[in-house]
């Protein structure tokens with residue numbers, strides 16, 4: 001049954017649902033709430049069940065079909081699906097550019113235009129559209145022969161069953177990568193673990209496993225996406241003269257392309273792209289294992305041609321591997337600021353994610369149980385971006401005979417106080433409180449840190465020395481340090497001591513939020529501290545507040561509220577505050593500003609593009625604190641759009657509607673005028 005034979009209102013309904021699908025899954029810009037979409041979908045389903053003979057194969061309800069009855073059919077690719085040569089550093093990249101320029105006989109002053117794009121870590125697939133209808137999906141296989149996965153690709157919402165618009169060739173093969181979103185992968189694995197099912201090692205394996213399912217109902221439950229990165233067979237129609245323009249057109253036809261696609265002139269420009277993408281990498285919702293640089297112009301591509309299985313006109317710039325294998329030499333236990341005892345794996349040093357890693361946190365004993373880890377084991381260590389290295393799994397087959405169980409210490413490894421474990425909590429804690437040197441030290445490090453009292457020059461090493469020489473035990477001891485005593489320490493000269501003492505003196509004038517944060521109340525981070533300060537205005541009011549009252553504060557739940565109350569219920573903590581006040585620590589206190597008097601009360605902000613100086617959630621929190629609402633899409637109701645790097649259609653829409661737009665820098669400057677430091 002073809003769509004154009006349907007009653008007009010049903011055709012329109014299908015089109016409307018397709019449009020919302022496209023906006024949601026391909027453009028990442030939904031314009032209606034999910035509930036509205038669900039309503040339309042339900043309407044269509046109801047009509048179709050009343051008219052089963054009139055259901056079109058392209059109907060948005062028809063993504064999950066029957067399983068193929070004799071496994072996967074083999075598909076011979078009309079044009080082979082190639083792989084890519086690799087480069088691992090800037091030198092290899094410029095060698096690549098030089099080779100191409102020589103081949104093309106280009107003068108030194110003539111740059112090649114490259115298309116730069118992320119190398120998505122999933123599996124390569126080919127989609128075949130005939131007269132705009134998806135008729136086949138195939139895996140890359142060995143490049144020459146792949147497997148027919150049509151029944152599965154149909155379930156992926158970012159793959160259109162029918163191309164949008166017009167002007168597409170009669171026969172069009174689109175190629176790209178199917179991958180799984182990181183968050184979806186984590187959730188899927190967590191669920192599998194709870195129900196004792198098989199878990200996947202990483203999102204790529206999960207994507208590969210999902211796409212090679214015989215039952216499309218299973219594939220349909222997996223959070224898969226496809227981004228297109230090239231075309232194959234084109235017949236009965238034309239595509240533009242270059243790669244970049246072709247991908248833009250694919251996007252208009254309803255296919256998803258990666259938003260971080262960029263054109264660059266010459267190879268030097270690609271270096272800044274590498275730097276930008278490396279920074280962005282850990283924040284991307286999917287995994288990338290490198291970048292791909294392609295000669296943009298199709299004629300030049302043709303002139304360059306192929307060598308064996310890879311094109312001469314493209315290269316993959318591979319990021320350093322994020323996973324490596326190494327051995328656990330021992331497991332030691334560290335004591336943190338709140339007494340939490342954390343097992344740490346001491347590893348045979350290994351180069352991973354661009355740095356040498358010799359320690360990895362194991363979080364708690366439950367994690368050791370989950371990993372089934374023993375001392376001496378070979379493990380896979382993962383380090384992504386500047387994220388803390390993590391032991392992701394044990395290679396059980398490589399376990400040496402003398403591998404030993406990890407033994408949890410009987411008492412605190414630093415002060416020997418008893419260790420307590422609260423029912424239902426994974427973490428064990430030293431009961432020594434500030435009598436434990438480790439906790440004292442960590443508490444002091446926190447107290448002087450940038451977001452707290454910000455005593456620049458009082459670093460971890462110096463605190464170590466001060467604590468071990470018993471020159472500082474409590475926070476207020478910092479304010480009684482004398483020049484003579486400090487001068488006695490190693491590497492402390494006249495000038496640096498003067499500077500430190502001046503900083504200590506100057507930073508006594510602080511703010512309520514910094515002071516609350518500095519106290520180190522469990523689970524009270526800088527944002528909570530700020531919310532508390534804004535809501536109460538006076539420290540004494542926070543001290544006096546009940547759990548119920550605290551729960552009314554933004555982002556304060558019952559657990560945090562309990563931590564706050566029990567912190568202030570302990571007399572020794574109140575003494576700490578008194579002694580700091582006596583030492584001269586002060587902050588301004590004032591009646592809090594009522595919500596409707598806040599600077600941005602009632603204003604609607606939209607954040608778009610990539611913010612480089614702060615996270616999106618941080619930006620959102622600042623705006624909300626000033627009374628603004630933060631919306632997901634631009635409309636006439638929007639008052640201001642903050643546009644980060646590579647802002648796209650939202651920025652355009654704001655400009656079209658004449659809405660105020662701030663660059664990230666202007667936004668940061670504005671925050672500064674409000675006393676918010678980024």
Ligand code: IVH
Nearest residue numbers: 082083084117118119120124177229292311
């Ligand atoms: S282009 C002839 N572009 O990397 C061009 N490939 O090592 C061949 N991949 O099998 C592919 N992201 O699975 C291209 N933006 C991208 C890519 C990409 C990921 C994968 C693809 C291919 C492999 C080659």
